[in-house]
Amino acid sequence: MNDVKCECGHVNPHGTVLCEACGKVLDETDNRKELLDMRYEGSARRSQTYNKTIIDKIWNFFSSVKVGVWLIIITLIASILGTILPQEMYINLPPDVYYEQEYGWFGKLYYQLGFHDLYGSWWYLLLIAMIGISLVICSLDRVVPLYKALKAQRVTRHEGFLKRQRVFGANSEAEQTDLETVKKHLQAKRYHVREENGDILAEKNRFSRWGPYVNHIGLIIFLFGGMLRFIPGFYVNEDLWVREGETALVPETNEQYYIKNNQFILEHYDKNNKTFEKALNRAGEVVKNYQSNVVLYQREGEKIPGEKPKLKKLEEYKIRVNQPLSFNGYSVFQSSFKTEFKAMTFALTNKSTNQAFGEVKVDLTNPQEKYDLGNGYSVELLNYFPDFEFDDNGEPSTKSRVPNNPAFIFRMNTPDKPKGETSFVAIRQTIEPFGNNTYKLAFKGIETKNVSGFIVRKDSSLWVFIIGGIIFMIGVIQGAYWNHRRIWVQRKNGQVWIAAHTNKNWYGLKRELEAILAGTKLTMPDDQLQRDKEVKEVV
DSSP states (O other), rough: OOEEEEEOOEEEETTOOOOOOOOOOOOOOOOSSSSOOOOTTTTOOHHHHHHHHHHHHHHHHHHHHHHHHHHHHHHHHHHTTTTOOGGGGGGGSSSSHHHHHHHHHHHHHHHHGGGGGGGHHHHHHHHHHHHHHHHHHHEEEEEHHHHHHHHHOOOSSHHHHHHHSSSEEESSOOOHHHHHHHHHHHHHHEEEEETTTEEEEEEOGGGGGGGGHHHHHHHHHHHHHHHHSSSSTTEEEEEEEEEETTTHHHHHHOOOEEEEEEEEEEEEEEOOTTTTTHHHHHHHEEEEEEEEEEEEEEESSSSOTTOOOOOEEEEEEEEEEBOOOOEEEEEEEEEEEEEEEEEEEEEEETTTTTOOOHHHEEEESSOSEEEETTTTEEEEEEETTTTTEEEETOOOEEHHHHHHHHOOOOOOOTEEEEEEEEEEEETTTEEEEESOOOOEEEEEEEEEEEEEEEEEEEETHHHHHHHHHHHHHHHHHHHOOOOOOEEEEEEETTEEEEEEEEESSSSHHHHHHHHHHHSSSOOEEHHHHHHHHHHHHHH
């Protein structure tokens, strides 16, 4: 579309309401006397000018503040819905089974809609991306024309521009000394004063106009940091359980680092300590320290499938709460612990005579297939269920590989029963599926061991959040504690016209004008908006 040339000679982009240079209203049919809308200096915004191509329509859609607000509301609602049920990372079963099993039809629907992995779902990331696009386009649509208009403004402004400012007044009596005094007062108030043909434009704090757009930059960087977390390796927050005496791979380290748990220590406050005696008597046992003594290893050489990795010892460390083991950007925190079954001991016993023919000790993490007791007595382990439960068909199954509720199917071979007898053995439960047996496996004892719960954390995107937060706060301070003020003093038709504008805090501007005009014959200009309100109230 064609540009618009003002009578002052300045060429304005199509769609400009006020001439960027002199402030004249470019719409010749506009005979209204209302105050000018100075929000964007009457500059041409692309979203209000072009609406033909598909690019224009996309631009106009995302440049709408309403669209941006609705995108934020939808994202907030989705985030709230994501907290109703546990996220996938906090459950131990397959999500398609867990949600329906625990929460019925609602859980199934929750899973099908993708709320089980909300913050990693494609549509949630799309919402975040759309908010970022909206912020970018909203900012560009406004800040670029605003910057051009403020940069192009001249000292001498059109009469219509001055008359339709909120603060305006005309003085018939004024001397040159009064203008010099005004100029000195403006400079004392730290205004940047420009003169042209005896006219004065005083301006200060223009930088405050960019505060909202600096906010947008900070938010965009913040959102970018959030999206970086979904790139593998940028953000790690994984649970790691390591039994005492075992060595486990640290997750998300490309199989480079391993941790061995030598010992877990749980310490309580001493009840005999007089300092805490009353509190301990009231509260009972209070934990003083959770600690895991660990060794950090690094793999040497290339990874060979099926071969046990060669490990190089790097460091011994005592991990305590808020005292993590840190290495290569990773931190391993002590987060929890539990006691786990280690081994169970049974005695092969004749049910009628209670005579024992030997003991079977089953290692719950690595059980044997057969236990030879000698003299023709042996026990075979036909099946093992570490975390026993009955499935929907009434068949024995296991929830997980962790021995939380171990159960076994044994075959007991004896000289008088060469074909063996089958027995199902679980905690406080024995089932003989093929009728009464002559022999049984009597429970003798159980061994336990501690398991340390760690959180492995790495956040390479944290610096992006910090930068975004700092920039956002700069924008908040920039826009909240300063305001853009302009004062025009011009000679028109034998009079001295005074007009003023600010983007906020009109009371402060008028107080400042009183101090600037003090000691001169120039009168205080009127607040036309307030005057019109008073007239309407009288009428």
